[in-house]
């Protein structure tokens with residue numbers, strides 16, 4: 001099944017306890033499409049970059065089977081730039097700089113060849129842009145999944161609520177779930193958020209795993225305890241890309257299959273954090289992915305006599 005991803009393609013500057021980078025390639029849609037490339041071959045991207053974005057990186061996405069016909073290049077514009085700093089506790093980070101640049105007034109054009117997509121991943125970007133993408137699809141996808149962040153809850157809440165009403169699945173972290181709902185209990189927060197539109201909700205808890213909510217059902221997926229987390233940037237997007245890539249590959253959006261998808265997403269995210277930026281994601285093998293998934297199975301399966 002085909003997957004369409006929209007979201008930021010960016011330059012990031014990162015600082016973690018392990019080191020510092022100058023501008024490296026990042027962005028929600030970059031991580032999502034790279035992670036999804038290990039599952040689905042019909043991997044279509046809609047995003048915008050400036051003339052300063054390196055052609056080699058676009059080639060790299062193409063080499064991973066990502067269709068970049070929908071990647072607009074604004075020659076005289078600057079690519080979205082984000083800078084963040086992590087402390088010892090890598091579950092929280094400070095955003096130092098967000099420069100929307102070409103992303104601010106992006107008009108997402110959907111190439112005709114992308115129409116009819118069965119799976120839509122609205123990665124983190126301006127909520128009004130996310131909504132425009134839905135409106136421009138001739139046929140409603142089988143599953144629309146959305147990721148967002150605290151920035152949009154703070155500066156574009158009405159737009160965010162209006163797109164939330166149109167999506168099937170929302171993925172956010174625990175802090176954002178509390179901000180969006182005004183509830184501390186994640187169970188209460190989930191109820192309130194699902195009443196805003198999405199029938200399914202994933203709340204990510206960083207190194208403490210992720211919760212999947214649908215109706216009255218809850219499933220919990222652990223994160224793999226790693227000896228070293230080098231750089232958590234993109235873990236949430238990589239998780240989303242692995243999750244929806246797996247759903248698209250299996251063409252099954254049942255709750256049972258979402259449980260498997262969440263494990264695949266978590267496995268992909270566990271690779272992402274092992275190196276800076278997208279480094280670890282660009283040359284994984286199927287064997288590595290399968291054996292990592294098995295580690296997740298071993299981590300939490302037990303028998304009760």
Ligand code: AMP
Nearest residue numbers: 008010026027082124233234235236237
């Ligand atoms: P994650 O660590 O999965 O939450 O996502 C990190 C990525 O999100 C980075 O590569 C950033 O370029 C991107 N990002 C950060 N802030 C924003 C924003 N306001 N809109 C879109 N993408 C963003």
